[in-house]
Amino acid sequence: MERKFSFLIFLCMALEIFSQTPNYPAAWTLENCIEYAKENTISINSLRLSKNAAQQDLLQAKDAKYPNLNGTVSQGLFAVNGSDGLHMTGTQSQSIGANSSMTLYHANYIKNNEVSKDLLVQMADLSVQEAQNNITLTITQAFLNILMNQENIISLENVLKTTQTQLKQGDQLYKAGSLSKLNYLQIQSQVAQDQYNLTAAQNNLRTNTVNLKQILQLPSAYDFQIVKPDSIMVDDQLKTLQEVQNLAQNQRPEVKYGELNVENSNTNLKMTKASIQPTLSLTGNISTNYSNGNGNYFNQLGNNFYMPIGLSLGIPIYNNRIYKTQIEKxxxxxxxxxxxxxxxxxxxxxxxxQSFINLQNALSQYDSAFKQMDISKQSYDIVNAQMKIGSIDYVQLQQQRLLYIQSVQNYLQAKYTAVLNKQIYEFYAGNPINLK
Structure with missing residues (x-):
C-alpha cells in the first residue's frame, strides 16, 4: 500500500512538471519562431495583461449605469445619559439597513466613459499587434543571419578543402625539389588562415543562434536548432512605393492606435465638460433596528422599518477653476x-x-555581387588549374584566391540583405513573412 501511495505521488509530480514544459514546435522554421514569440514572449504577454486590465475597466464602466446596493448590520450596547452621567446599560441593540443610488442624468458621462474604456481596450490590442510586428522583424533578421552564417561556412569549407589539396600537392613538389620552401610555407600558412576563417564563421553561427534563442527566451539548456528552407530566392518583383505606403497607412496598428487615441481624446473632452453640468441621482435606503427588552424581535423590526426614497441634484457652482482647467487640458x-x-x-x-530605397540598393548590389562572384570563381578555377601544371607561381594563385573569397563574402551579404529588405518591404504592405 505504501509503495502504491509513493508511486501516485511520483506520478502527480511528473504530470505537474510535464504540464509546465512549454509546447515547443517540432521544427524551428522562421514561421514557427515568429508564432512562438508572439504567444510566449514576456513583453507581449505583459501587454496582453494590460489589455485584460482594460477589459475589466470596460466591464466596470458598463455596470455604472445600474444602481448600486450596500447593506449594513451593526450590533452594540445602549449608552444612557443619567443623573450620574453617561453609562452603559448593558442592553443589546441591533441595526439593519441597506442603501442604493443610481445616476439618472450626468450629461452622458456614463455613456462616454463606456465608449472611452472600449477605445482603450482596442488601443491595448493594437499595442499587442505592434509589439508582435516588431518582434517579427527582429526574429526575421536574426534567422536570416543564421542562414547566411550556415551558407558562409559551406563556402569556407570548400575553400579549405581546395587549399588542403594544394598543400598535399605542394608537399609532393617540395619533396621532389620542384617547389621552394618559401612557397611551401605560404601554402601551409594559407591552410591555417582558411581554418581560422572557418572557425570564426562557426563562432559567428553559434553567436547568432544564441541570439535568436534568447530573443525567443528559450532555456539555456535547450538544444535550439533552426530548419533551413529548401531554397532562398531573391525576388526582384516590387510593388510601387505609393501602393505600399497606402497599404501601410490603412493597415498598420500604430496608425489605427493614433486614430483611436484622437477619438478617445475627444470622448474625454465630453466627459470633462460633463463635470460642470448638474448631476441628478435617485437615492434610497431602508433601515430598521431592535433593542433588547422593548418587545418581540420581529415586531420591533417591522415597527421600526424606515424607507426614504428621493432625488438628489448636484449643481457645481464654484470649484476654484478645477473643472475649467481640466476642460482646457x-x-x-x-x-x-x-x-x-x-x-x-x-x-x-x-x-x-527608406525600406524601398534599401531594397532597390540591395537588389542592385546583389546583381553586381553575383556577377563578380561568378567571374572570380571562373578565374580562380583557371589559375588553380594552371598552378597544378606549374605555369604560374603561388603568389598569383593567392591573389586570385583572395579575390574569390571576398567575392563570395560580398555575394552572401548582398543576397541575405536583399532577402531581408524584401521581407520588410512586403511586411509594410501587409504580407506575412515567408521565405518559401
Whole structure:
C-alpha cells in the first residue's frame, strides 16, 4: 500500500512538471519562431495583461449605469445619559439597513466613459499587434543571419578543402625539389588562415543562434536548432512605393492606435465638460433596528422599518477653476493626439520609403555581387588549374584566391540583405513573412 501511495505521488509530480514544459514546435522554421514569440514572449504577454486590465475597466464602466446596493448590520450596547452621567446599560441593540443610488442624468458621462474604456481596450490590442510586428522583424533578421552564417561556412569549407589539396600537392613538389620552401610555407600558412576563417564563421553561427534563442527566451539548456528552407530566392518583383505606403497607412496598428487615441481624446473632452453640468441621482435606503427588552424581535423590526426614497441634484457652482482647467487640458490633449497621429503617419511613410530605397540598393548590389562572384570563381578555377601544371607561381594563385573569397563574402551579404529588405518591404504592405 505504501509503495502504491509513493508511486501516485511520483506520478502527480511528473504530470505537474510535464504540464509546465512549454509546447515547443517540432521544427524551428522562421514561421514557427515568429508564432512562438508572439504567444510566449514576456513583453507581449505583459501587454496582453494590460489589455485584460482594460477589459475589466470596460466591464466596470458598463455596470455604472445600474444602481448600486450596500447593506449594513451593526450590533452594540445602549449608552444612557443619567443623573450620574453617561453609562452603559448593558442592553443589546441591533441595526439593519441597506442603501442604493443610481445616476439618472450626468450629461452622458456614463455613456462616454463606456465608449472611452472600449477605445482603450482596442488601443491595448493594437499595442499587442505592434509589439508582435516588431518582434517579427527582429526574429526575421536574426534567422536570416543564421542562414547566411550556415551558407558562409559551406563556402569556407570548400575553400579549405581546395587549399588542403594544394598543400598535399605542394608537399609532393617540395619533396621532389620542384617547389621552394618559401612557397611551401605560404601554402601551409594559407591552410591555417582558411581554418581560422572557418572557425570564426562557426563562432559567428553559434553567436547568432544564441541570439535568436534568447530573443525567443528559450532555456539555456535547450538544444535550439533552426530548419533551413529548401531554397532562398531573391525576388526582384516590387510593388510601387505609393501602393505600399497606402497599404501601410490603412493597415498598420500604430496608425489605427493614433486614430483611436484622437477619438478617445475627444470622448474625454465630453466627459470633462460633463463635470460642470448638474448631476441628478435617485437615492434610497431602508433601515430598521431592535433593542433588547422593548418587545418581540420581529415586531420591533417591522415597527421600526424606515424607507426614504428621493432625488438628489448636484449643481457645481464654484470649484476654484478645477473643472475649467481640466476642460482646457482636454482640448490640448486633442491637439497633441492629432499631432501624434500626424507624426506616426509621417514616420511610417518615411520608413516605407527608406525600406524601398534599401531594397532597390540591395537588389542592385546583389546583381553586381553575383556577377563578380561568378567571374572570380571562373578565374580562380583557371589559375588553380594552371598552378597544378606549374605555369604560374603561388603568389598569383593567392591573389586570385583572395579575390574569390571576398567575392563570395560580398555575394552572401548582398543576397541575405536583399532577402531581408524584401521581407520588410512586403511586411509594410501587409504580407506575412515567408521565405518559401
Amino acid at each position: 482636454s482640448k490640448i490633449a486633442i491637439e497633441q493626439a492629432n499631432l501624434d497621429l500626424l507624426n506616426t503617419k509621417t514616420v511610417l511613410n518615411q520608413q516605407v520609403e
